[in-house]
Amino acid sequence: MEVTYIKAINAALHEEMRRDENVFVMGEDVAELGGAFKATEGLLEAFGEERVIDTPISEALIVGAGIGAAVLGMRPVVEMQFADFIACAFDQIVNNAATLRYRHGGKAACPLVIRAPSGAGVHGALFHSQNPEAWFTRVPGLKVVAPATAYDAKGILKSAIRDGNPVVYLEHKRLYRSVKEDLPEGDFTVPIGVAEIRKQGGDLSIITYGGTLGQSLDAARIVEKEDGLAVEVLDLRTLLPLDREAILLTARKTGKVLVVHEDRLTGGIGGEVSAIIMENAFEYLDGPVRRVAAADAPVAFSPPLEEFILPSTNKIVDAIRSLAAY
């Protein structure tokens, strides 16, 4: 049966809560409403209000209380209604959760998942469009994941719930209902920290994740048809820790790399991926590592502005052609 990205998230929550009674869900409007996007639909009916908790509008509390329960062996999955509001819980995540094990001499763990609907392209404007990954990908002690397919959305969420560390799980809003696929029956997981080749090719590599995977694949197909270029597409899936081997493998294979993400250019993951390649695969390169990312501006509301700011299939196609011609 075809399952949407959002249904895959919902199924992972149902299955993990059934599998492990220490898993519980907490956040604004997650119980009776089933979440603003319906990610937690049906959980209240299945597991009751002790394990599916509607909270006040208190992001610091949501994460902080999650930490408290997690250090005592629970496995909370907390929801930020929109990823943008994660800023309200920033201190709890970066200072409290991320350093917890380190400051307890390795004698404590924080198995906490923070789900955050991120991403643009739904006219959400400045405060309902952000891709906050770069705020977190330089924080040791955290894991940051960004699935792009329904299979990964489910498999990575299950891994995150079973992980012993705080995981920031970025789910892209635009993918909720636009991405779907047949999922296998029964339990499966997708490992955190492992990237995946989505399309093989020898001429040029695109390294991407989350909201821009689909656009990158579309762009790769267009240049394949129109220009005869074989583009390899690597989906990072996990942003912290990065799968350095997979990044270097594809860079060495094709010699030309385009990094694509919806997060802003400056200080984004693209810079880190590019530096990894420059430091370790310089002699394999036939051109500079290039990036397609959002402009260094807040994601504006008005359609012409939003379009100007965000990456798109066309912008990726142009970048591929220009890099291929280098």
Place this chain on the structure above:
Amino acid sequence: MDETNVARGGVEPAPRVEYELQLYYWMKLIRAFEERVSRLHRQNKILGGVYSGAGQEAIVTGICAPLHDGDFVAPLHRDMGVFIMRGVDPGRLMAQLMGKETGLSRGKDSFLHGGDLEHAVFGSTSMLGSSIPVAVGAALKFKMKKDPNVAVAFFGEGASSRGDVHEGMNFAGVHKLPVVFVCENNRYAYSTPLEKQMAIENVADRAVAYGFKGHVCSGNDLLAVLELSERAIARTRAGEGPVLIECKTYRYRGHSEHDAALYRDAEELIEWQSRDPIPSFEFYLEKKGHDIKRIREQIDERAKQAVQAAVEFAEGSRLPEPQEALEDIYAPPGAPISPKAPNSSANGAR
């Protein structure tokens, strides 16, 4: 579109009768504006989220009417009326909603995040409660510079759970700052009812913990809001420190236009609609001897025309050029730090 000017003072004090009719007009204009916005949203002419404040007009009207020019106001996502009351051109507000270049944020943001500091209206972010400390900072400036102004911050009972709200109120209490906190308690934060938001009945009860007074009133009763707000604003302006006013009310529509609000029962809505602020005020006017039928007709017509003019202005405005996305991120060198500040005026609306 300058009939709103009276609210900002600087105009000859109008007699009470005229003032009350003006209040009535504002409530009707705000309702008409919001209803038109909901309709435009259904017609796909407005993208993004729209959060109707229908049912809550008496609060905005009652709180803003006694304010002076230069008083600082931080409204909420349902307080479209604040902009109108402060004298912002409804056309620009409508253009903001449509993402047009003539909107308050020049197309950068939707809805109410655009502020207008020339009218001393602070544009909020989506992070609920985050404008409370900002209003406190504005009040700090008033105190430092001995300005005869007050700051007003609106927030919902839901937002009152945020740490920012607590931090702001605590500091305001410590320094006795001229700030009026206005809680619009409409019983629901998205789907979350009051009982799951807090363990006490009144947000106003918390004021005690910050060292100032909290008051509760019916937010559907314009005269009740007005009486409290006139008193609170005057006392705060006179240096007596912050006040918290909690207005009990109800939102008619869902959390946003996308929300059918199935989590609340229909009877509750009907019950509250029977206490609608507009007919209640009409009843009051009628009792005072006004020919309410005639007045209603006239005022409805005026409001309709004002809204129509706003829609036409917005629809006739251009969308921003794509590259304008990179404008307004930083202030250019030498740009004035503060906006053209409105004059503080000693005159109230009356």
